[in-house]
Structure formats: C-alpha cells, structure tokens
Amino acid sequence: MINEAIGEKKLAMGTLSSFFYFFFFFVFFINAACCGGKSHLQQTPKKHVPFFIFGDSFLDAGNNNYINTSTLDQANFWPYGLTYFKFPTGRFSDGRLLSDFIAKRAKSPLIPPFLQPGFRQYYHGVNFASFGAGALAETFQGFAMDLKTQLNNYYKVESWFRHKLGNDEGKATISRAVYLFSIGSNDYMSPFLTNSTILNNYNDSTYFGMVIGNLTTVINEIYRGGGRKFAFVNLPELGCLPGMRIIKSGNNGSCLEEARRLASLHNKALSKLLFELEKRFKGFKYSLFDFNTNLR
Structure with a gap:
C-alpha cells in the first residue's frame, strides 16, 4: 500500500493539472529551448522551435x-469565428483555440492547418488536427483524418525540415519542437452517436487499450524521430455532454454512464502511460491538462 501510494503521488506530480501551469509549461519550452528565451521571430529559421498540433475538433484550425466531408464536420460558415477573426476560419469555435493562445504567448504566428492551400513554410510548425478524428481508423471513418493519417502528414513535414536545413540541423529542430495532442473523445462517443455495434465486440479494457495503444505508437514514432517535448489534453466527462445525455430515451437527461466510464478509464491509462514513458525514454518531457479538475 505504501509503494502504491508513493507511485500515485509521483504520478500526480508528473501531471500538471492547472491550466495556467500547463499553459506556461508550453511557453517555457517554446521560448527557453530557443535562443536563450528570446522571441524566435527575431531568429533565423534554423533557431525556430516548431509547434506541432495533433487531434480533433478541440484543436482543428481548419483542416476539415x-x-x-459533411458540413456537420466543417466550421467554414457563420457564426464560427464571429468574436475574434470576424469570419469563419475552420476552427470549431467563435474565437481562438488553446493552441492559438499558446502560439500568441510564445510570440509565434498562429499555426496554419496542414491542408491549407499554399502553406509550405513549416518553420513555426503545423496543425494536423481534424474534427471527428480518433486514435482508431474506424472512428467517423471517411469524415476526418484519423491519428495515423495525421502522423503520415507529419512525416512529410519532418522530411521537409531535413531537406531545407540538412539532416543534422533538421533533426535538431525536430528535437526542439513542442507536440500538443487532444485525441480520444471521438473514439468513445462515435459508437453511441452512430449506432455502431463495435462496443459489443470488446470489453471496456480491450477497447480503451486499442485507443491508448494507437496513441502510444504515434508518440513512439515521434520520439524515435527526435521529438522530446509533449503535452496532452485528456478527456472531459463525455457522458455528461448535452449531445450524449439525450441519446438514451427515458434517461431523463442524466449522464450516459457508459461513455463517462470509458473516458475515466482512458484518462487513468493516459496518465499511467505518460508517467512510464518519462521513465523509459531519455529526455522525454510531458505536460497533461486535466479537463475534469479545471472545468468545475
């Protein structure tokens, strides 16, 4: 029991639950890793610290x-973008995203979506996120770019850095980069929203194990290529979202317990995974934003 308690305490220390701690962790890495903390806009491209963004609608800056895909999976019409940009940008928000605020604080330009026409200068980073995306390829398949597709797009950008800067400097730039992830929500919501029977084929531990397993593969691949600084947004109580509360007739607006349970299991597994990766991988650093602690 004592060892278990110590392990839980260490795990809690490894996860940064405060939004502001999470936020400034990023800014510290982006600024401090680059040129002694000076704004990297004043530096040559070789000294930039790229910001790479993976995930779903929480971070999609317009890839969809x-x-x-369907108009339901796009945000290129009013009232999206109403309060800040004054026009729809493809962000699923009336203003900016978490990644936009991080970029601003780091004195970096907003990070464009990978698929934006004409976008080929990747020095500051790339946004690969896609509304509806999941860690599983089957999640909203055909309507979003799943996590593996996002990784394949990242490989193209990684090759671009090596081509532009040379192999050694390209790898050094990748190692200075910051990687932000928000993924998993759609994997657990889509079976309920699409009347899928996939959850009938797996028990809870097997299903969330597949989601975590695919995310682990992507982290491993990025680390193998030189990535060292990671941050993650875990899952809210998915079963309590308005769209999930109304799924079951006769539920009287109560939370959908099945989705809520899967999200909770995912969050525990993600915390454990990151704690283990930090011990296993030399130079691996991470920050984890806990939705459920900070949105209450």
Missing part, C-alpha cells in the same frame, strides 16, 4: 475545410 479541405477534405471531402
């Missing part, structure tokens, strides 16, 4: 504008 450029894929063949």
Whole structure:
C-alpha cells in the first residue's frame, strides 16, 4: 500500500493539472529551448522551435475545410469565428483555440492547418488536427483524418525540415519542437452517436487499450524521430455532454454512464502511460491538462 501510494503521488506530480501551469509549461519550452528565451521571430529559421498540433475538433484550425466531408464536420460558415477573426476560419469555435493562445504567448504566428492551400513554410510548425478524428481508423471513418493519417502528414513535414536545413540541423529542430495532442473523445462517443455495434465486440479494457495503444505508437514514432517535448489534453466527462445525455430515451437527461466510464478509464491509462514513458525514454518531457479538475 505504501509503494502504491508513493507511485500515485509521483504520478500526480508528473501531471500538471492547472491550466495556467500547463499553459506556461508550453511557453517555457517554446521560448527557453530557443535562443536563450528570446522571441524566435527575431531568429533565423534554423533557431525556430516548431509547434506541432495533433487531434480533433478541440484543436482543428481548419483542416476539415479541405477534405471531402459533411458540413456537420466543417466550421467554414457563420457564426464560427464571429468574436475574434470576424469570419469563419475552420476552427470549431467563435474565437481562438488553446493552441492559438499558446502560439500568441510564445510570440509565434498562429499555426496554419496542414491542408491549407499554399502553406509550405513549416518553420513555426503545423496543425494536423481534424474534427471527428480518433486514435482508431474506424472512428467517423471517411469524415476526418484519423491519428495515423495525421502522423503520415507529419512525416512529410519532418522530411521537409531535413531537406531545407540538412539532416543534422533538421533533426535538431525536430528535437526542439513542442507536440500538443487532444485525441480520444471521438473514439468513445462515435459508437453511441452512430449506432455502431463495435462496443459489443470488446470489453471496456480491450477497447480503451486499442485507443491508448494507437496513441502510444504515434508518440513512439515521434520520439524515435527526435521529438522530446509533449503535452496532452485528456478527456472531459463525455457522458455528461448535452449531445450524449439525450441519446438514451427515458434517461431523463442524466449522464450516459457508459461513455463517462470509458473516458475515466482512458484518462487513468493516459496518465499511467505518460508517467512510464518519462521513465523509459531519455529526455522525454510531458505536460497533461486535466479537463475534469479545471472545468468545475
């Protein structure tokens, strides 16, 4: 029991639950890793600290504008973008995203979506996120770019850095980069929203194990290529979202317990995974934003 308690305490220390702590952790890495903390806009491209963004609607800056999907999975019409940009940008928000605030604080330009036409200068980073995306390829398949597709797009950008800067400097730039992830919500919501029977084929531990397993593969691949600084947004209580509360007739607006349970299991597994990766991988650093602690 004592060892277990110590392990839980260490795990809690490894997860940064405060939004502001999470936020400034990023800014510290982006600024401090680059040129002694000076604004990297004043530096040559070789000294930039790229910001790479993976995930779903929480971070999608407009990639779904450029894929063949439904209007439900796009945000290129009013009132999206109303309060800040004054026009729809493809962000699923009336203003900016978490990644936009991080970029601003780091004195970096907003990070464009990978699929934006004409966007080929990746020095500051790339946004690969896609509304509806999941860690599983089957999640809203055909309507979003799943996590593996996002990784494949990242490989293209990684090759671009090596081509532009040379192999050694390209790898050094990748190692200075910051990687932000928000993924998993759609994997647990889509079976209920699409009347899928996939959850009938797996028990809870097997299903969330597949989601965490795919995310682990992507982290491992990025680390193998030189990535060292990671941050993650875990899952809110998915079963309590308005769209999930109304799924079951006769539920009287109560939270959908099945989705709520899966999200909770995912969050525990993600915390454990990151704690273990930090011990296993030399130089691996991470920050974890806990939705459920900070949105109450």
